[in-house]
Amino acid sequence: xxxxxxxxxxxxxxKRQSVAFWCNPISGHATLYWYQQILGQGPKLLIQFQxxxxxxxxxxxxxxxSAERLKGVDSTLKIQPAxxxxxxxxxxxxxxxxxxxxxxxxxxGTRLTVL
Amino acid sequence: xxxxxxSPQSLIxxxxxxxxxxxxxxxxxxxxxxxxxxxxxRGPVSLTIMTFSENTKSNGxxxxxxxxxxxxxxxxxxxxxxxxxxxxxxxxxPANFGNExxxxxxxxxxxxxx
Numbered sequence: 001x002x003x004x005x006x007x008x009x010x011x012x013x014x015k016r017q018s019v020a021f022w023c024n025p026i027s028g029h030a031t032l033y034w035y036q037q038i039l040g041q042g043p044k045l046l047i048q049f050q051x052x053x054x055x056x057x058x059x060x061x062x063x064x065x066s067a068e069r070l071k072g073v074d075s076t077l078k079i080q081p082a083x084x085x086x087x088x089x090x091x092x093x094x095x096x097x098x099x100x101x102x103x104x105x106x107x108x109g110t111r112l113t114v115l
Numbered sequence: 116x117x118x119x120x121x122s123p124q125s126l127i128x129x130x131x132x133x134x135x136x137x138x139x140x141x142x143x144x145x146x147x148x149x150x151x152x153x154x155x156x157r158g159p160v161s162l163t164i165m166t167f168s169e170n171t172k173s174n175g176x177x178x179x180x181x182x183x184x185x186x187x188x189x190x191x192x193x194x195x196x197x198x199x200x201x202x203x204x205x206x207x208x209p210a211n212f213g214n215e216x217x218x219x220x221x222x223x224x225x226x227x228x229x
Binding site: 004040041042043044045056059091093103104105106107108109111 | 119149156157158159160161164204206216217219220221222
């Protein structure tokens with residue numbers, strides 16, 4: 001079974017530039033999550049999708065972050081404009097659905113460095 | 116506010132030795148507690164999942180224990196190998212998941228030296 005795919009794996013940009021990350025979840029998984037993991041900390045949920053609808057985006061900085069999952073499969077996360085404090089690993093995860101019993105499978109992450 | 120605290124922050128042990136990582140949480144009520152292993156540059160991978168009624172769960176050389184009364188969990192690694200070098204993250208799933216988020220610990224960084 002193929003895992004969660006993310007690209008790019010690494011990205012270096014200057015502050016105020018824009019950047020986009022892509023995630024392809026495990027086939028058949030209805031729920032998709034984007035997390036931000038700052039060095040030395042645990043992942044923080046940014047946004048959760050159930051199919052193509054947003055379930056929770058309460059911790060997403062909406063003035064600069066946006067995400068979409070138009071067809072209920074792939075998802076993109078965008079930052080515009082980036083700030084220094086956005087430097088982190090952005091993890092995508094998916095699960096069969098949003099029940100607590102369903103395990104979340106994580107992708108390898110995209111490491112973003114903002115200079 | 117729900118919290119998950121892990122200790123120690125980092126640990127260095129010799130290959131072949133055993134070690135125990137600790138997780139204390141305040142999330143209540145909760146549905147299950149999970150331990151993840153995160154290799155450098157990789158996403159977290161699930162090691163064990165325990166419901167509130169389970170006391171112990173094993174996965175090879177990894178054994179997790181749970182004391183719901185004291186709100187403590189531990190992850191014991193037996194006969195450590197170099198490949199065990201990673202961060203270990205404790206995650207607590209609240210009982211009303213959907214209205215509340217998963218609570219992640221900050222992790223324990225484990226280094227195994229030959």
